[in-house]
Amino acid sequence: MTYLSTRVNRSMPPSAVTPVLSYQDVGAAVDWLRIVFGFRERLRIGEHRAQLAIGDAASIVVVQGLGGHPASGWATHSIMVRIADVDAHHSHAMSCAARVVSAPASYPYGERQYTVMDLGGHLWTFSQTVADVDPLSWGGQPIALQLEDAQS
Known part of the structure; x- marks a missing residue:
């Protein structure tokens, strides 16, 4: 059974699998990851979230805290x-008695998502592109490539 999406949405990182990392200070984390690891900032969402890219497809999302982890109160x-297809994937996960943290919901940035906690307490968010949405329409701020990023 294949679930991977090939749809494009300017509001989402282009990679199929994206780590989401939690930091107390998103701006400081973005600066550090850019300088030390060579990531480039792709999109800024307020002061609480940013999308970073490296190479053609690899990306990460940096967020200010993730709620819901039973052991620590916050996931890192x-x-x-x-x-x-989020709904089919969700139905399959439910039939396997998965612990759903948040049911499928559609968001203004063009994605339909749900989140599951696996047997080790790790959070997995499955996201279906339902529309190609300009980040400016929901408050995202696309970041222009800097000269040094374009030369890498």
Whole structure:
């Protein structure tokens, strides 16, 4: 059974699997990851979230805290997987008695998503592109490539 999505949405990172990392200070984390690891900022969402890219397809999302982890109260990371059909995937996960943290919902940035906690307490968000949405329409701020990023 294949679930991966090939749809494009300017509001989402282009990779199929995206780590989501939690930091207290998103701006400081973005600066550090850019300078030390060579990521480039792709999109800024307020002061609480940013999308970073490296190379053609690899990306990460940096967020200010993730709620819901039963052991610590905050998760330090989660995984986001872009798929073709969230509702079918959710139904299958439910039939396997998965622990659903948030049911499928559609968002203004063109994605339909749900989140599951796996048997090790890791959070997985499955995301289906339902529309190609300009980030400016919902408050995202696309970041122009800097000269040094374009030369890398």
